[in-house]
Amino acid sequence: MTAPAAPAPPGGGGRPRVVLSMYPGLEPYALRPEHRAALAEVADLLAPEAVQALPVDRADEVLAAADVVLGHWGCVVLDEAFLARAPRLRMLAYAAGTVRDTVTPATFARDLLVTSGAAANAVPVAEYTVAAVLWANKAVFTERERLRGAELPALPRRHPVGNWGKRIGLVGASHVGRLVVELLRPYHCTVVVADPYLTDEGAAALGVARVELDELLATCDVVSLHAPALPETAGMIGAAELARMMDGATLVNTARGSLVDHDALVAELRAGRLTAVLDVTEPEPLPADHALLHLPTCVVTPHLAGSQGTELARQAELVIEEIRRFAAGEPPLHPVAAADLGRVA
Secondary structure, rough: OOOOOOOOOHHOOOEEEEEEOOOOOOOHOOOOHHHHHHOOOOOOOEEEEEEHHHHHHHHHHHHEEEEEEEEOOOOOEEEEHHHHHOOOOOOOEEOOOOOOOOEHHHHHHOOEEEEEOOOHHHHHHHHHHHHHHHHHOHHHHHHHHHOOOOOOOOOOOOOOOOOOEEEEEOOOOOHHHHHHHHHHHOOOOOOEEEOOOOOOHHHHOOEEEEEOOHHHHHHHEEEEOOOOOOOHOOOOOOOOHHHHOOOOEEEEEOOOOEEOOOOHHHHHHHHHHOEEEEOOOOOOOOOOOHHHHHHOOEEOOOOOOOHHHHHEEEHHHHHHHHHHHHOOOOOOOOEOHHHHHOOOO
């Protein structure tokens, strides 16, 4: 997609005025002092707190003057009512991943520039995924459970343990999926991708083979999910799909819990034919007595693959660069158009 030109900055080149919108209390972590200093070089921050944390009168005052909303997790929804309070608004610079729950048709009807920090948040998710792949191929998770005394069924395995020469299947050529491809290059794996939006030319440019989902499931030692949560992807990995996976394969899910039929997965894990690493579930968190939390063939983590702690700096740097480009009249790095919303995470 060709990046659209940025709207002209306010006042024919003046400094944009920025308001924050995120979960109150997130501000010190999302924008550390060095990030606020960098932002101050290109824009004026109208209030140090998120707009949600301000008294209504003060919130109305800053919104009336704002050119840019710097959004993060917990950002307000940019609907008609909100936009009416922000008549000067020209840009949503979103530091986190998906903007689908933040933008509305009114956002694009206003012709706001919308940018996303999904590319920055994708990096730690891809790192987590690659770590899960490498450990799964070494049978680390199940062997740890054996050492702890767990009674595991005799796990079938089509291929011996190890990472050399393994076939890894990625469901979705998303930001995360593409980074996983790059990070796996040193490990001498074969990577295949199933994605209806990926062309043969795009796959060749990535250095992967494009295959249909059924072939990917049947031939890969690890299947890793990187598809968005959409009505058509809900339960896309169900009983039939899990049954196609090869004996001893591992399912890794860092995308969304709704992609997987949990009951069907529990049945396969109990049988000992498959293993799983899940950073996302449906619901989140799972009830304390849910089988996925207690099966020795499954590792569940509490949706921690995305940016945390020091990793938030990457998102801050990206969103400040987008605001700098807006102020300078340069095209954005990661624009989001209304047409993109049906296929992004």
